[in-house]
Amino acid sequence: MDLFDQRKIYTVLEITSEIKRALEKFGILWIQGEISNFKHHSSGHMYFSLKDDRAQIKAAFFRNNNCLLKFRPEDGLEVLVRGRLSAYEPRGDYQVIVEYMEPRGLGSLQLAFEQLKEKLRKEGFFDEAHKVPLPLLPRKIGVVTSPTGAAIQDMLRILKRRNASLHILIFPARVQGAGAAEEIASGVRYFNTRDDIDVVIVGRGGGSIEDLWAFNEEIVARAIYSSDVPVISAVGHEVDFTIADFVADLRAPTPSAAAEMVSGAREELLSTVQSLSGRLSQSARLFLERRRSALERLARSRAFNAAPNMIRDLEQRFDEAALRMQQAVTRFATSLRHSERVMLARLAGIDLRLLIRSKSERLSRSRQLLNANLRAGLQQQRARIELAAGRLNALSPLAILARGYAICRDARGVLVRYAGSVTAGDGVRVTLAKGELDCRVEGVRLQPGD
Amino acid sequence: MELKVKDFESALKSLEEIVSQLEGGDLTLDRALELFEQGVKLSRFCSDKLEEAERKVEVLTRAADGTMKETPFSPGAESE
Numbered sequence: 001m002d003l004f005d006q007r008k009i010y011t012v013l014e015i016t017s018e019i020k021r022a023l024e025k026f027g028i029l030w031i032q033g034e035i036s037n038f039k040h041h042s043s044g045h046m047y048f049s050l051k052d053d054r055a056q057i058k059a060a061f062f063r064n065n066n067c068l069l070k071f072r073p074e075d076g077l078e079v080l081v082r083g084r085l086s087a088y089e090p091r092g093d094y095q096v097i098v099e100y101m102e103p104r105g106l107g108s109l110q111l112a113f114e115q116l117k118e119k120l121r122k123e124g125f126f127d128e129a130h131k132v133p134l135p136l137l138p139r140k141i142g143v144v145t146s147p148t149g150a151a152i153q154d155m156l157r158i159l160k161r162r163n164a165s166l167h168i169l170i171f172p173a174r175v176q177g178a179g180a181a182e183e184i185a186s187g188v189r190y191f192n193t194r195d196d197i198d199v200v201i202v203g204r205g206g207g208s209i210e211d212l213w214a215f216n217e218e219i220v221a222r223a224i225y226s227s228d229v230p231v232i233s234a235v236g237h238e239v240d241f242t243i244a245d246f247v248a249d250l251r252a253p254t255p256s257a258a259a260e261m262v263s264g265a266r267e268e269l270l271s272t273v274q275s276l277s278g279r280l281s282q283s284a285r286l287f288l289e290r291r292r293s294a295l296e297r298l299a300r301s302r303a304f305n306a307a308p309n310m311i312r313d314l315e316q317r318f319d320e321a322a323l324r325m326q327q328a329v330t331r332f333a334t335s336l337r338h339s340e341r342v343m344l345a346r347l348a349g350i351d352l353r354l355l356i357r358s359k360s361e362r363l364s365r366s367r368q369l370l371n372a373n374l375r376a377g378l379q380q381q382r383a384r385i386e387l388a389a390g391r392l393n394a395l396s397p398l399a400i401l402a403r404g405y406a407i408c409r410d411a412r413g414v415l416v417r418y419a420g421s422v423t424a425g426d427g428v429r430v431t432l433a434k435g436e437l438d439c440r441v442e443g444v445r446l447q448p449g450d
Numbered sequence: 451m452e453l454k455v456k457d458f459e460s461a462l463k464s465l466e467e468i469v470s471q472l473e474g475g476d477l478t479l480d481r482a483l484e485l486f487e488q489g490v491k492l493s494r495f496c497s498d499k500l501e502e503a504e505r506k507v508e509v510l511t512r513a514a515d516g517t518m519k520e521t522p523f524s525p526g527a528e529s530e
Contacts, residue, residue: 170508190510287482
């Protein structure tokens, strides 16, 4: 038998197990590649492929390891993974079981920072419209910081130097490490449950991105965003920017700067109030001055003094007019006396008695004429009346009856003018000039033609 | 104009308004005096508020029953 004829015939399981063993010999290795087909199951496990332009390898990143990730893996991201190779016999494929992953290029924290910043920006967490201004004169400040840290020391030193009359209330919180973000968020929330806090400061001293990481956590961002009390973030140094800085209503480059911000107002406001008081009295004084000088000008003006002049004018004119009038009256009286004399002279030349006698004769003649006329008139009237009375009398029914006529009425009292309006046997009443008769119709004789 | 002063901010704002009205000058004498009086009151109120000196530093600690207690704080002292 040929050596080369000796064939080892493997079962599928055998060869697959060989492959698995061979792969496991690699031990822990690092692979760099681009993530594609990334899936994050509800179980918490991540499944994806790592590829370059020529090849790809399946990868699994289980929950117990991937929970430590700060950033979100996504398709297209270049990453460095550390893990072990393995084969999955039932499916006949191989994969890398990832224990650790970091982004290539950016540090994982930086990437996480960028990712959260973009996510929150989209949600409107950084919108200017959402930010509220600090109160003009804050009195009570809530500070979320480490009670033993440098930040609070710096702040208190500044406040003491400025002699600010502020009430500071410290909420002690860890400012780095596990659980720090939760404590910071809880501090911000606590100050919102009180109604006496004017401003909240969250801050800590300088450090690395890892040290400051708690202030980049989503829970802190949400607590600051939901805060009704204005929040100043004072994290690290001037160059350090954390998510908290973007969400806060105001960013202080350092904790000391924050202390300046909340205490500075008082001095400025004091000088504002003083200057306003000055302007107040100044303007009131000027106001009165203006009025007074206006009044004085008025008193000196021509119009004011014109009045007495005018009165004197009028008085003079009045006097002149009065004088003229007096003269006119005198002249009139003089002329009147003159005409009086003329009249007397004329009267003297007349015999008044003769005049009276003739006038009275005329008067009595007129009276007689009047009487005569009156009498004549009366006579005329009486004659007419008598004539009318006579006529009237002739027409009177009584006069007619006196001449022998009678009035006939039927049983109903209606006048009987025609024979035909009664029949034989009817009762009629007849009225004479003197008295009445009750008669019965014996017979009716109609006129020919009725 | 009712002197309804709730806080420093509104008092300051009212004072500014009064001053600008008086500086405008177009007022009756009575009105000007009225405004001046109110201005004086507001100015005093603002100064008083600013003078109120109260410097106090406290730290919160959680009591056994879960409530927060305020205790005086001295920087440099260990407290947690």
